[in-house]
Amino acid sequence: MLDLAILGLLSEHEFHGYEIRKRLRDDLGLFANISFGSLYPALSRLELSGAVIGTESVGAAPASAPIPLTGSLGGERAAMRSRRAGTTRGTKRSRKVYRITDTGRRAFEGLLAAEEPVGTDEARSFGLRLAFARHLAPQARLGLLERRRDQLIRRLAADRARVAAGGDFDSYTRSLVEHSTDTTQHDISWLDSLIESEKQKQATPPTDNRSARTVGGRSPAAKGTEL
Amino acid sequence: MLDLAILGLLSEHEFHGYEIRKRLRDDLGLFANISFGSLYPALSRLELSGAVIGTESVGAAPASAPIPLTGSLGGERAAMRSRRAGTTRGTKRSRKVYRITDTGRRAFEGLLAAEEPVGTDEARSFGLRLAFARHLAPQARLGLLERRRDQLIRRLAADRARVAAGGDFDSYTRSLVEHSTDTTQHDISWLDSLIESEKQKQATPPTDNRSARTVGGRSPAAKGTEL
DNA sequence: ACATGATATATCAGATCGATATATCGATGC
DNA sequence: GCATCGATATATCGATCTGATATATCATGT
Numbered sequence: 001m002l003d004l005a006i007l008g009l010l011s012e013h014e015f016h017g018y019e020i021r022k023r024l025r026d027d028l029g030l031f032a033n034i035s036f037g038s039l040y041p042a043l044s045r046l047e048l049s050g051a052v053i054g055t056e057s058v059g060a061a062p063a064s065a066p067i068p069l070t071g072s073l074g075g076e077r078a079a080m081r082s083r084r085a086g087t088t089r090g091t092k093r094s095r096k097v098y099r100i101t102d103t104g105r106r107a108f109e110g111l112l113a114a115e116e117p118v119g120t121d122e123a124r125s126f127g128l129r130l131a132f133a134r135h136l137a138p139q140a141r142l143g144l145l146e147r148r149r150d151q152l153i154r155r156l157a158a159d160r161a162r163v164a165a166g167g168d169f170d171s172y173t174r175s176l177v178e179h180s181t182d183t184t185q186h187d188i189s190w191l192d193s194l195i196e197s198e199k200q201k202q203a204t205p206p207t208d209n210r211s212a213r214t215v216g217g218r219s220p221a222a223k224g225t226e227l
Numbered sequence: 228m229l230d231l232a233i234l235g236l237l238s239e240h241e242f243h244g245y246e247i248r249k250r251l252r253d254d255l256g257l258f259a260n261i262s263f264g265s266l267y268p269a270l271s272r273l274e275l276s277g278a279v280i281g282t283e284s285v286g287a288a289p290a291s292a293p294i295p296l297t298g299s300l301g302g303e304r305a306a307m308r309s310r311r312a313g314t315t316r317g318t319k320r321s322r323k324v325y326r327i328t329d330t331g332r333r334a335f336e337g338l339l340a341a342e343e344p345v346g347t348d349e350a351r352s353f354g355l356r357l358a359f360a361r362h363l364a365p366q367a368r369l370g371l372l373e374r375r376r377d378q379l380i381r382r383l384a385a386d387r388a389r390v391a392a393g394g395d396f397d398s399y400t401r402s403l404v405e406h407s408t409d410t411t412q413h414d415i416s417w418l419d420s421l422i423e424s425e426k427q428k429q430a431t432p433p434t435d436n437r438s439a440r441t442v443g444g445r446s447p448a449a450k451g452t453e454l
Numbered sequence: 455a456c457a458t459g460a461t462a463t464a465t466c467a468g469a470t471c472g473a474t475a476t477a478t479c480g481a482t483g484c
Numbered sequence: 485g486c487a488t489c490g491a492t493a494t495a496t497c498g499a500t501c502t503g504a505t506a507t508a509t510c511a512t513g514t
Binding site: 026027028029032033119127130131133134158159161162165170172173175176177179180182183186187190194 | 253254255256259260346354357358360361385386388389392397399400402403404406407409410413414417421
């Protein structure tokens with residue numbers, strides 16, 4: 001799942017690890033604060049598989065070799081300790097910048113179009129795919145939305161079954177279940193509006209279909225209408 | 228986190244592993260389908276720490292010893308293979324029934340009242356604590372609700388900052404962020420109603436304050452009003 | 455007779471998280 | 485001048501959680 005996020009970001013721009021974390025946190029809001037213990041191993045994984053290429057960004061000293069992960073880092077560290085304010089003024093520290101490869105691009109397409117694994121943090125998985133939905137073919141995009149809708153319909157049925165069958169809930173648990181039901185309904189109606197606007201867009205292909213505006217039926221100015 | 232869920236369930240009734248999974252799935256809806264790879268190690272962990280005691284439920288053959296986990300299970304299996312339709316008619320298979328101890332009860336109180344770890348699946352963590360909120364002292368309960376509200380306020384601020392600062396979102400990402408904002412607002416208003424009704428309940432302590440009804444301000448009959 | 459699915463426990467590899475270590479740099483304060 | 489703090493940046497560790505798989509019993513359907 002993190003692989004998809006990383007490859008998605010790198011498919012548009014090159015980044016170093018720390019900045020990938022920031023983008024995921026500040027831009028998307030998914031992966032609230034991705035752990036370094038996930039991020040750096042994931043980058044190593046992707047580099048080993050050839051999906052990305054990481055180059056030590058120092059200015060001088062190209063260091064073109066891939067660097068075997070558990071190698072003599074001390075050498076590079078020492079070589080960098082003396083250098084300061086090189087060609088790229090203001091670089092804080094040795095950063096390893098990652099670029100996506102053709103292999104990585106294919107892996108990204110595959111991950112994005114793949115059948116979503118059920119149960120594995122479904123909301124996050126969907127949100128991530130939606131954020132990169134522009135890279136999907138129109139009918140694959142529609143499939144993504146409709147599969148998510150089906151998930152939510154099943155969730156709603158489960159919620160309703162809990163309310164109906166249960167009954168030995170205390171007031172807190174009951175409120176929790178009811179709120180969950182409400183939220184699921186809200187999500188479904190959101191999905192419905194996304195699906196409808198997607199179908200409309202696909203029904204009228206004559207105009208330029210890149211960079212569509214105002215998906216979801218709510219104008220950008222109509223915020224904060226509820227509550 | 229799973230420890231809290233398990234101890235919470237066991238604080239009210241004894242269960243075997245498989246049934247704990249079902250309760251978490253069917254009753255609460257949290258931990259959609261907890262993995263056995265989490266559940267059984269967690270039970271072993273809790274048993275080792277003395278929080279729970281697991282007894283092989285066979286009917287005859289008391290098997291009072293705690294059984295050292297990686298022991299001679301084959302013996303019990305063989306002894307059980309012949310037996311069928313014993314005293315407790317209908318028991319499918321050898322089940323290990325877990326009971327909470329006094330140590331476990333103290334651990335549960337501690338976990339429930341503990342400061343919630345931020346960032347670690349906050350929604351799930353809060354939902355779990357709310358489901359067991361009746362075991363909390365009134366002011367601790369209020370603290371739980373207000374800490375959650377603070378979390379959501381911070382989340383809302385982050386959502387709004389994303390909408391304001393960003394701008395280079397495509398339509399799908401923009402819709403995602405807007406929906407996230409809406410959902411957070413909805414959650415906050417829910418929390419507000421929970422907090423208000425909790426304060427009201429605590430302001431009027433003369434009547435019996437166990438088993439309070441209709442927390443959250445929505446009558447049980449007022450379902451499905453939105454959409 | 456045979457397959458399927460529910461019940462029940464257990465283990466494994468892999469992914470992720472929180473904590474921690476290390477190091478550089480800018481700003482803030484005294 | 486200097487010390488401390490927070491942001492930047494990479495890396496590793498242990499613990500936990502997930503999905504997959506294995507094993508076994510029993511009921512139900514075909």
